[in-house]
Amino acid sequence: MDYNKPRYTPMSRRRRIYEGKAKVLYEGPEPGTLIQHFKDDATAAGTKKHEVIEGKGVLNNRISEYLFQRLNDIGVPTHFIRRLNMREQLIREVEIIPLEVCVRNVAAGSLATRLGIEEGTQLPRSIIEFYYKNDQLNDPMVSEEHITAFGWATPQEIDDIMALAIRVNDFMCGLFLGVGIRLVDFKMECGRLWENDLMRIVVADEISPDSCRLWDIKSSEKLDKDRFRRDMGGLLEAYTDVAKRLGIMSENERPQGAGPVLVKG
């Protein structure tokens, strides 16, 4: 299949497959492909908190493209094929496993609260946690026992997911360290990719400052979605800083249609 052929289907004729909080999935140009569209919506605490932050989708599309492309380059399988435009990327259609896989290097967020550990404490080793993807239940934490008992993934799949999560974490820790950023924790999602009769687990969804905790090494300034969750402001500037440090955006470039304008939703 030639994934590099341009697409001429006008946006209006595309079939919408799924709409989430921050992204929309459309039918792709070839069977087995989808188009992932990044919106500007930011949500937290389920959907209780909601704002439209103009330009966030453009930044996340670029940052996620960069990270997934680097992962593809080192042989970590992902759903990513290529970026199509400012807000969209072409991806392989996968069967999403209904788990949020969180990898933590430093105590923060729900782990710090749940276990009473001070935010910023280096963990003795990287910790992998699983949450069941269910908005109504606020994504409860689950164990491998729950995952296998309820058939969300098999023991072999859990092993594959954990091996992938460790590779992604090791790679991203080094990548971000090189640009003066501490990877505190991140969330990833996995999918089953079917190739004829063979199935393999790949990294899916997005990896961006929406789904990572990124702290400046020196100042510990937050460069991630906690700026929105904790009403700190400056989210767009922080995401732009991450993109510039990774060399994705030139010093003078601004995300299209962007400006630090907050539209209350």
Ligand code: UDP
């Ligand atoms: N995370 C995410 N989506 C979620 C919940 C968490 O991307 O629905 C990410 C979050 O950005 C952080 C990591 O997963 O990088 C761990 O989040 P935590 O459990 O501490 O959640 P929170 O403090 O946001 O409730």
